[in-house]
Amino acid sequence: MGRKRLPESADGRPTVHTVAARAGVSIASASRVLNGVGGSPETIRKVRAAAAEVGYVPNAIARSLQSQRTGLVALAVEDIGNPVYVAMMRAIEAVVADSGRQLLVHATGGRIDNETALLRRLANRYVDGMIISPIRVTDDHLAALVDSPVPVVVVGQLGADAPVDNVRTDSRQGVALAVEHLVATGRRRIGFVNGPLDTVPGAVRDAGFRAALARHGIDLDEDLVEVGDFQYAAGRAATERLLARARPDALLCANDLIAVGALHALLAAGRRVPEDVALVGMDDTELARMMFPQLSSVSLGSAERGRRAAELLLQRIADPALPPRREQVPPSLVVRASSGAPLPSPRPAGDPFSGPSTGAASAVTTDPAPPAGPPADPASGPVGTPPSHPSSEGASS
Amino acid sequence: MGRKRLPESADGRPTVHTVAARAGVSIASASRVLNGVGGSPETIRKVRAAAAEVGYVPNAIARSLQSQRTGLVALAVEDIGNPVYVAMMRAIEAVVADSGRQLLVHATGGRIDNETALLRRLANRYVDGMIISPIRVTDDHLAALVDSPVPVVVVGQLGADAPVDNVRTDSRQGVALAVEHLVATGRRRIGFVNGPLDTVPGAVRDAGFRAALARHGIDLDEDLVEVGDFQYAAGRAATERLLARARPDALLCANDLIAVGALHALLAAGRRVPEDVALVGMDDTELARMMFPQLSSVSLGSAERGRRAAELLLQRIADPALPPRREQVPPSLVVRASSGAPLPSPRPAGDPFSGPSTGAASAVTTDPAPPAGPPADPASGPVGTPPSHPSSEGASS
DNA sequence: TTGTATGCGTTATCAG
DNA sequence: CTGATAACGCATACAA
Numbered sequence: 001m002g003r004k005r006l007p008e009s010a011d012g013r014p015t016v017h018t019v020a021a022r023a024g025v026s027i028a029s030a031s032r033v034l035n036g037v038g039g040s041p042e043t044i045r046k047v048r049a050a051a052a053e054v055g056y057v058p059n060a061i062a063r064s065l066q067s068q069r070t071g072l073v074a075l076a077v078e079d080i081g082n083p084v085y086v087a088m089m090r091a092i093e094a095v096v097a098d099s100g101r102q103l104l105v106h107a108t109g110g111r112i113d114n115e116t117a118l119l120r121r122l123a124n125r126y127v128d129g130m131i132i133s134p135i136r137v138t139d140d141h142l143a144a145l146v147d148s149p150v151p152v153v154v155v156g157q158l159g160a161d162a163p164v165d166n167v168r169t170d171s172r173q174g175v176a177l178a179v180e181h182l183v184a185t186g187r188r189r190i191g192f193v194n195g196p197l198d199t200v201p202g203a204v205r206d207a208g209f210r211a212a213l214a215r216h217g218i219d220l221d222e223d224l225v226e227v228g229d230f231q232y233a234a235g236r237a238a239t240e241r242l243l244a245r246a247r248p249d250a251l252l253c254a255n256d257l258i259a260v261g262a263l264h265a266l267l268a269a270g271r272r273v274p275e276d277v278a279l280v281g282m283d284d285t286e287l288a289r290m291m292f293p294q295l296s297s298v299s300l301g302s303a304e305r306g307r308r309a310a311e312l313l314l315q316r317i318a319d320p321a322l323p324p325r326r327e328q329v330p331p332s333l334v335v336r337a338s339s340g341a342p343l344p345s346p347r348p349a350g351d352p353f354s355g356p357s358t359g360a361a362s363a364v365t366t367d368p369a370p371p372a373g374p375p376a377d378p379a380s381g382p383v384g385t386p387p388s389h390p391s392s393e394g395a396s397s
Numbered sequence: 398m399g400r401k402r403l404p405e406s407a408d409g410r411p412t413v414h415t416v417a418a419r420a421g422v423s424i425a426s427a428s429r430v431l432n433g434v435g436g437s438p439e440t441i442r443k444v445r446a447a448a449a450e451v452g453y454v455p456n457a458i459a460r461s462l463q464s465q466r467t468g469l470v471a472l473a474v475e476d477i478g479n480p481v482y483v484a485m486m487r488a489i490e491a492v493v494a495d496s497g498r499q500l501l502v503h504a505t506g507g508r509i510d511n512e513t514a515l516l517r518r519l520a521n522r523y524v525d526g527m528i529i530s531p532i533r534v535t536d537d538h539l540a541a542l543v544d545s546p547v548p549v550v551v552v553g554q555l556g557a558d559a560p561v562d563n564v565r566t567d568s569r570q571g572v573a574l575a576v577e578h579l580v581a582t583g584r585r586r587i588g589f590v591n592g593p594l595d596t597v598p599g600a601v602r603d604a605g606f607r608a609a610l611a612r613h614g615i616d617l618d619e620d621l622v623e624v625g626d627f628q629y630a631a632g633r634a635a636t637e638r639l640l641a642r643a644r645p646d647a648l649l650c651a652n653d654l655i656a657v658g659a660l661h662a663l664l665a666a667g668r669r670v671p672e673d674v675a676l677v678g679m680d681d682t683e684l685a686r687m688m689f690p691q692l693s694s695v696s697l698g699s700a701e702r703g704r705r706a707a708e709l710l711l712q713r714i715a716d717p718a719l720p721p722r723r724e725q726v727p728p729s730l731v732v733r734a735s736s737g738a739p740l741p742s743p744r745p746a747g748d749p750f751s752g753p754s755t756g757a758a759s760a761v762t763t764d765p766a767p768p769a770g771p772p773a774d775p776a777s778g779p780v781g782t783p784p785s786h787p788s789s790e791g792a793s794s
Numbered sequence: 795t796t797g798t799a800t801g802c803g804t805t806a807t808c809a810g
Numbered sequence: 811c812t813g814a815t816a817a818c819g820c821a822t823a824c825a826a
Contacts, residue, residue, distance in 0.1 A: 010465060013520070013546065015819055026797045031821060040795055057520035057546075061461045062819035065802050068407060070458065072501075080486065081683070086478045093504065104469075105502050107490065123410070123454035125803095149410060149454075232687060260687050267689055286478070290629060290657050292664055292689060412803055423813040428805060437811060459803030462818050 006054070014054040023050035034058065071101045073313065074130040076118055078110040082230070082257060083285035085133070088155070088306035092131060095310035101128070110199070112136045119144040119152070129313045131155060131306075135199040135230075151316040153309045157200050165312045167305050167327040171201060171282070172208035174298040174331030175252065178280045179212035181296070181333055181364060182250045185340045187278055191224035191248035193238050193258050202227070205254050205282075224248055228258065235261025243269050248277055250339070256281040256288050259295050263338070278339040293337035301329035333364045403451070411451040420447035431455065468498045470710065471527040473515055475507040479627070479654060480682035482530070485552070485703035489528060492707035498525070507596070509533045516541040516549070526710045528552060528703075532596040532627075548713040550706045554597050562709045564702050564724040568598060568679070569605035571695040571728030572649065575677045576609035578693070578730055578761060579647045582737045584675055588621035588645035590635050590655050599624070602651050602679075621645050625655065632658025640666050645674055647736070653678040653685050656692050660735070675736040690734035698726035730761045 007017040020030035023046040033039040033047035034056075050056075064070045073096050077085040089105065096103050104127060108114040115134055119141075122130060129151040134141065137159060145152055145164050154166040182190050192209045195202040206225075213220050223246040228234030235258030239251070243265060251266070253259035259281030263273060271277045273293055281288055284299035308327050316322050404414040417427035420443040430436040430444035431453075447453075461467045470493050474482040486502065493500050501524060505511040512531055516538075519527060526548040531538065534556060542549060542561050551563040579587050589606045592599040603622075610617050620643040625631030632655030636648070640662060648663070650656035656678030660670060668674045670690055678685055681696035705724050713719050 009819070016821090017819085027820085028797055028799095028822075029795080032796090035821080038795065043795080055520075057517075059819050060521035060523040061458060061467065062802090063821080064458045065462050065804095065819080066821050068802075081480070081483045083478070086483075089477065090504075102501065102503075104499065106499075107487075120454070123452075124457035126457040232683070264687075264689060286629070287687070290661075290684070291687075292661060406803070413805095414803085424804085425806090425813055425815090426811080429812090432805080435811065440811080456803050459818090460805075462803080462820095463805045465818080 009059070014056045015059070016056075018054050019047060019050045019056050022054060023047045068125075069128050069317075070126060072104050072127040073101050073310075074104040074106060074118075074122075074127040076106040076108050076115060076130065076132040076134075078108055078133070078135050079230070080105060080107045082255075083287050084255065084283040084300075084302050087285060088133070088302045091303040091306035092310045095307055095314065099314050108134075110135050112138060112141055116141055116144045119148055122152075123149040125150070129153070129317045131309045131313055135195075135201060137200055151313055151320060153313045153316070155305055155309045157204060161326075163324040165309075165316060165325050167308045167312065167329065169300040169305060169329045169331050171204050171298075171300055171331065172211070174282060174300055174333075175205050175208035176212045176215075177331060177333040177364065178252050178282070178296075178298050179209065179216065181335065182252070182278055182280065182339065183216050183218070185278065187250035188218060189221070189224065189246075189248045190218070190250040190252060191226070191242055191246065192252050192254075193235060193242065193262055194225065194227045194254045195230040195258070197227060199230075201230075202254065209252065221246065230255050230257060232257045232261045235259065236265045237261070239265035240269075243271075250278040251280070253279070253281045256283045256285045256295065256297055259297070259338075260287060260291060263291060263295070274338050274340045280333075280339050284334050288334075288336065291338070296336045296339040297334055299332045299334055301331065305329050335364060335366045406456070411453045412456070413453075415451050416444060416447045416453050419451060420444045465522075466525050466714075467523060469501050469524045470498050470707075471501045471503060471515075471519075471524040473503040473505050473512060473527065473529040473531075475505055475530070475532050476627070477502060477504045479652075480684050481652065481680040481697075481699050484682060485530070485699045488700040488703035489707045492704055492711065496711050505531075507532050509535060509538055513538055513541050516545055519549075520546040522547070526550070526714045528706045528710055532598060534597055548710055548717060550710045550713070552702055552706045554601060558723075560721040562706075562713060562722050564705045564709065564726065566697040566702060566726045566728050568601050568695075568697055568728065569608070571679060571697055571730075572602050572605035573609045573612075574728060574730040574761065575649050575679070575693075575695050576606065576613065578732065578736065579649070579675055579677065580613050580615070582675065584647035585615060586618070586621065586643075586645045587615070587647040587649060588623070588639055588643065589649050589651075590632055590639065590659055591622070591624045591651045592627040592655070594624060596627075598627075599651065606649065618643065627652050627654060629654045629658045632656065633662045634658070636662035637666075640668075647675040648677070650676070650678045653680045653682045653692065653694055656694070656735075657684060657688060660688060660692070671735050671737045677730075677736050681731050685731075685733065688735070693733045693736035694731055696729045696731055698728065702726050732761060732763045 006021050007015065009015045016027045016030050020027040023030060025043055025047060029039060029043055030047050033044050034051065039047065075089060075092055079085060093103050106118060108118065115132065127150065131153045133155040142159065142162055145154065146162060152164060154164050157168050158164060158166045179190060190213065194206055197203055197206055210220055224242065226238040226242040228238035235253060239262040251262050253262050259279060263279060266273055266277055266279065273279050279295060281295045281297040282300065283302060284297040288295040288297040312325060403418050404412065406412045413424045413427050417424040420427060422440055422444060426436060426440055427444050430441050431448065436444070472486060472489055476482060490500050503515060505515065512529065524547065528550045530552040539556070539559055542551065543559060549561060551561050554565050555561060555563045576587060587610065591603055594600055594603055607617055621639065623635040623639040625635035632650060636659040648659050650659050656676060660676060663670055663674055663676065670676050676692060678692045678694040679697065680699060681694040685692035685694040709722060
């Protein structure tokens with residue numbers, strides 16, 4: 001039965017008009033049925049049939065223009081290749097997808113101009129909200145953050161009490177946990193391979209490291225401190241520089257990528273890990289468990305932080321009038337082969353040995369979990385088996 | 398000077414009307430100036446001033462509704478955590494951003510229903526095009542692919558000559574390169590840890606492995622073949638199963654994640670790499686260089702494939718009438734410590750030793766590149782230094 | 795319940 | 811060059 005020409009969109013695809021015409025009703029009725037509100041049984045039948053016949057799919061853009069919401073949420077991180085952000089991203093994605101939205105990922109490269117530009121561009125209304133994990137923060141940056149045209153949640157440390165939703169960890173205490181562990185296992189010449197000091201995490205971890213050593217009565221040898229980028233290659237290079245002038249018996253690295261670089265530098269220099277040098281990373285990414293020996297690492301709960309950030313964002317999107325909130329995820333230390341045999345059990349807090357504690361709860365874990373998937377055969381290696389932790393983080397807080 | 402009430406959008410933000418009113422011109426003039434087309438010097442000045450004063454930012458949604466394009470491009474991959482996809486993503490992002498567009502990343506988990514749902518949802522016009530790297534392909538899937546409402550480019554092998562833009566590699570030849578290398582270095586009991594056989598890459602690599610062995614006159618011992626997921630944990634578990642029943646002197650893994658799992662299983666079982674067992678991965682991700690010993694790996698040019706896919710997509714968006722195109726990126730083998738001392742030099746093609754060759758060009762490379770970043774000190778380790786390759790790929794083709 | 799008409803914010807068309 | 815006006819595709823007061 002050859003119909004007349006049905007109205008359709010410019011590119012030939014059916015619109016509400018097409019469906020309405022075909023069903024012999026008004027576009028209002030068609031729209032209502034399509035949205036499941038109202039409509040007589042007969043109308044519903046006709047419209048549904050017409051929609052199916054022409055293969056109608058609502059135009060999301062037109063719908064967004066009307067509803068003032070796109071169903072998109074953005075995430076801006078420094079380096080999409082850092083496994084810590086992958087973990088965070090996964091956690092966020094789960095929450096976001098659960099709310100029927102989609103995630104738009106931006107890589108900022110840590111460049112602050114990129115981030116502010118991104119924040120300003122938010123004004124174009126293309127996303128309903130944004131989660132951002134900046135590693136450098138300026139006043140300008142902060143200003144753009146507070147008067148963002150759309151809801152923004154920050155993952156990471158934010159100076160003062162900026163009126164912005166924000167979920168952080170205490171990486172200073174994270175560093176303290178690692179130092180405590182290393183000291184408790186007899187290490188004294190503890191080195192530190194950090195990221196750039198002009199980043200928030202770099203600065204905080206540097207301060208935390210110095211404070212932790214001081215609490216244990218250890219004089220810091222500046223030769224034992226080196227700085228690079230939060231990356232594998234930089235970590236390796238920095239460690240090589242450090243090894244050229246000092247002989248640490250332990251190395252703390254500001255994230256796992258650096259730690260992997262350090263491991264290579266150490267092995268290349270003929271140092272055994274952990275016999276000669278104990279190695280501890282930060283973020284507790286899956287990379288830590290993939291190395292051999294597996295790396296001890298300070299978990300900064302990145303997955304958890306991502307999850308919470310996503311929840312805060314969704315809440316704020318639902319109710320923009322909410323007061324600014326701030327959540328904190330505590331760090332914990334996961335001990336693996338790279339820093340000595342697993343401790344027999346988590347030490348109780350306030351261990352007399354640890355001197356003036358930061359007040360840290362018993363946030364130390366050994367990691368004996370078996371690999372995910374089919375149960376492994378009992379052939380256990382010399383240093384333990386790979387666990388199946390979630391979580392991680394690269395440079396934030 | 399207290400203005401009257403200026404027209405503004407529902408949420409209180411300025412629109413063209415706001416600017417126009419403030420500048421004392423029509424919205425048409427305002428729009429023209431804002432878009433840099435036409436306008437007298439005086440009008441231009443007034444409009445620009447007004448726009449700046451009220452902080453006008455064009456609403457991207459309204460603009461999209463009008464222009465029929467969103468400036469968004471989607472990428473759908475199985476596992477966003479697989480470094481091979483990270484590499485691909487980076488390459489794509491570069492091209493896409495270069496065209497002023499943004500990238501929307503989807504993780505499909507390899508579930509085919511997810512992908513088809515995604516394809517159908519494309520009809521809602523929220524993205525201008527999509528790059529998809531499916532690891533499983535059904536007829537239904539393929540159908541959704543060919544009559545997609547928006548341009549789609551497929552990264553990976555596509556059955557027959559589906560009329561869809563598609564950039565692939567020859568992972569069958571990739572496998573052949575690896576086998577040739579292992580045979581040439583004296584290995585005979587070559588095992589294979591593969592991904593699921595119901596995936597395209599899994600099936601192709603399995604066939605390729607069998608064919609390669611046959612070409613070298615080696616009878617395949619089925620005990621030397623094991624299958625798991627394209628993941629670290631599954632790779633380790635699969636290797637453990639394999640080792641429990643067979644004694645390979647070499648192991649080829651279907652991707653680098655599996656290879657890392659295999660490395661752990663091997664070391665845990667007390668086998669030395671490469672002395673007892675040579676190990677070769679696929680995808681040549683950065684993970685391969687991060688391991689110790691560094692892993693030999695078959696590069697499938699994932700970054701290059703991503704780059705090309707992005708270019709194909711942009712071309713098709715610009716001109717939908719283009720005929721379907723198909724590009725191919727050749728694989729190459731990067732030899733590192735895990736499969737024996739680096740070969741002295743690339744072997745010429747048609748090496749009499751290699752028997753009936755696949756016709757592969759000299760796609761073998763040793764990888765002596767120094768680490769990126771600051772020059773490393775000369776302290777070179779026992780097995781070589783980490784290179785700085787781009788590229789990678791996890792399960793496609 | 796149904797249809798008409800209007801608005802969402804921009805851009806494009808077409809007179810003036 | 812400028813301004814009124816009509817799309818873009820959808821949703822929704824409002825009146826019937």
